[in-house]
Amino acid sequence: MSVRRLAAVQPEDFEFTQDNLQWAERQIAKYPEGRQASAVIPLLWKAQEQHHGWLPEPAIRRVAEMLGMPVIRVMEVATFYTMFNLEPVGEHFVQLCGTTPCMLRGANALKDVCRKVIGEQRHVTGDGKLSWLEVECLGACANAPMVQINYDYYEDLDPENFETLLEDLRAGRAVRTGSQTGRSCSAPLGGDTTLTDETLYDGSRVGKWRKRFDETSAPGDATEPTSEGRPAELSRPEAKTSKGKQDAEALPDAGGAKPSEAKAPRRSAKKTDGEG
Template identity: 55%
Template sequence: MATRRLAPPEVQPKSFDWSADSAVKVAFWLGKYPAARKQSAVIPLLWLAQKQEGWVSEPALRKIALDLGMAYIRVYEVATFYTMFHLAPVGKHHLQVCGTTPCMLRGSGDLIDVCKKRIGHHHHVTPDGLFSWEEMECMGACANAPIVAIHDYYHEDLTAESLSAIIDDLAAGKDVTPGSAIGRLTSAPDGGPNVLKDESLFDGSLAKKIKLPNLPEKA
């Protein structure tokens, strides 16, 4: 894993505070843990900060440390460990491309090429602020590789062409529908489920008849 660091000082905001909506959610998460264990809410609070601002800034880390009674370095350790937290500003539409082996074997390299051509280098934000992208480690949808996560939802079974079409729609302000680009049903085989169609394979009719000891004659 590459070293992850916070955005440079000139990018950091001067302060951070919870919005009214986020404050309600913070209270909800703190209410899930005993007062002596409120540090357990560090990941939910980091996630709320990112949802509020689009990324996790250094002032946000300090605010979370203060709210949870944690040393700042402990919050920093969590934020820099998990790649789901953006440590610098990202585009309105941030694309996370899985580049681990199953996706790579199924063409994620082509998807990365599209991102480089349409958006720019890794973590670059387009001048209009609409797009950025990054390569991710395995995101756990290997059966439907290759995948790209957009707004926390998976777009699966992609090709360079289908990803380009998604980027076109996002650029035009259109909604995009997550899921399989080829109409795959959940993680079923391409073309639909094709197993256990013969009921005799699971209804017990092929089982050898046996007589259990002490069983009544008519049973």
């Protein structure tokens, strides 16, 4: 695990904007008294979002003050989770997946593009537009190689379309998120090979199935439910003899007597004193 330290150059102070402060107070209010520390991650994330994508030390102190936590406890959270950037990043922060599936599909060539267009890792371009960092798996292995830039995924990259993507971002031109080859979600590169019949999912087959089911359901079929979801009365043999009485009273026991008769207490045959 890499050593994570705060940036050498820090701002003098940090305060949430009024909107973000109200948002933070709502997060804190979700937790009972004495448990406000549970809001530490959302507050740190909002502070990073407000401060140009990275988390300064004054923001860590401010969050600790708001939650009544020792500063060192908030510092432990901020330095443990790699989702928090502890030093400045570019306006477009490129996180490049370098784990096995992406590496096998050409991630190393994408690193070369980053070094060419941006520079080494953690370096911010002079115009403040771009910086990059190699990260662990981002969970889009079927569309490798890929990168995450701020909150969006860019997939099916190669050196040519990736360099074009970075230059478009730097110039402020509109870009397309997701697959850069036009692939639909995680479908095969050559196009869909299964579930290509639209009637499988457009509802038409379901309607036909329901019609067949209604036609073949016999009137006394036990699978035919009532409006309450129970089997219909006419499908229960015991209901025909009960005539509205409870089932337990309608069914005889093995000796031919009704349950109510079988359970009736018997009078003792033993005579007591004073009886004739």
